[in-house]
Amino acid sequence: MNGINWSHWTDVAIQVGLNLVAAIVLWLVGRWLIGLATRLLDVQLEKRGLDPTLRRYAHSFLSVTLTIVLIVAILGFFGVETTTFAALIAAAGVAVGLAWSGLLANFAAGLFLITLRPFKVGDVISAAGVTGQVVEIGLFATVINTPDNVRTIVGNNKLFSDNIQNFSANPVRRVDLKAQLANSADHAGAIGLLTERLKAVPNVLADPAPDVALLEFTPLGPVLAVRPYCHPDHYWQVYFDANRVIREELGRAGFPAPEQAMVVRQQAV
Incomplete structure (x- = not known):
């Protein structure tokens, strides 16, 4: 018992306690800032009339991304090696980028459809293997009602890269x-x-x-x-x-x- 250095262990315990308190404080402050950022994002998206589904998606994406950054920052603050975490985040970023590439292609095609106007809402068209009346031209997809009244959603990139027949364009x-x-x-x-x-x-x-x-x-x-x-x-x-x-x-x-x-x-x- 006399060989135990109580002073040393007391200092270690105090340091660990202070680190835990600091980690908790950083976590709480970081989460509060993340909540503030997501609320500001929600307000701006709602003002622009963005679809509720897209607003929730953007909210979740921002919250998860900032939370990961906060965790890595806290670990780095306390001297924990974050190289592995950075590599994982980079790999995840590549995966997300590949997934987003298709969405970006649809987004770009949507801009061309809106700008070049090969058809408009209400026209009857045949493209990408679908024939019907155009209900909506979105940023990522176009909604078409087929003659048997089935709502079909076609990606803009697939639609724009195919031949488009517009049966409503000519007056006769x-x-x-x-x-x-x-x-x-x-x-x-x-x-x-x-x-x-x-x-x-x-x-x-x-x-x-x-x-x-x-x-x-x-x-x-x-x-x-x-x-x-x-x-x-x-x-x-x-x-x-x-x-x-x-x-x-x-x-x-x-x-x-x-x-x-x-x-x-x-x-x-």
């Missing part, structure tokens, strides 16, 4: 249909009949006038190309009504239904 759109005739049918009479009847379909334009012409031949008979024109907003209405006119008018005029013809020849042996 052609509706491509076909009419199959029987081999015995009078194709010239069918052409004249459909050309006249298509003019009565609602929203079919008089200029340019509907096109009806002989397109091709099949084993069933000649095929007519039936092509009325309309405004893009009326495409599907004209599509369905023109199909109805083809079926009803040809039937009412007595045109025979196309049938598969087969010729059988019997050869005497």
Whole structure:
């Protein structure tokens, strides 16, 4: 017992206690400053009307980043080797940078979409394998409603790097249909009949006038190309009504239904 240097151990205990108190004080002050910084960030982002989801993401990202910096700073203050921590942070930074590279590509593509305006909200487009009406053009992704009313979110970079078909850009759109005739049918009479009847379909334009012409031949008979024109907003209405006119008018005029013809020849042996 007499060999124990109580004075030394007392000094060590006091030093450890002071270090712990200092660490706690630094932690509390650092956390308070981090809270202040995140609150200021929230206020600024809210003033700019940023989406709540993005605000929470930015809040968490800043809080976690500053907390890691605070821990490394406290360890370095007390003489703990922080080289390993710095290396881990650098590796994490590289990983985060790789993850962000895709987002940055989408962000840059979004800027091009907003600047060059190959389409706008409300247009019907086909791009990146998706066809539908544009609902929103965001900084990172574009929202499209498909014809069957499925909301589809496409990354701007994928959208911008693909061919874009804008069905709403031009004031006139052609509706491509076909009419199959029987081999015995009078194709010239069918052409004249459909050309006249298509003019009565609602929203079919008089200029340019509907096109009806002989397109091709099949084993069933000649095929007519039936092509009325309309405004893009009326495409599907004209599509369905023109199909109805083809079926009803040809039937009412007595045109025979196309049938598969087969010729059988019997050869005497």
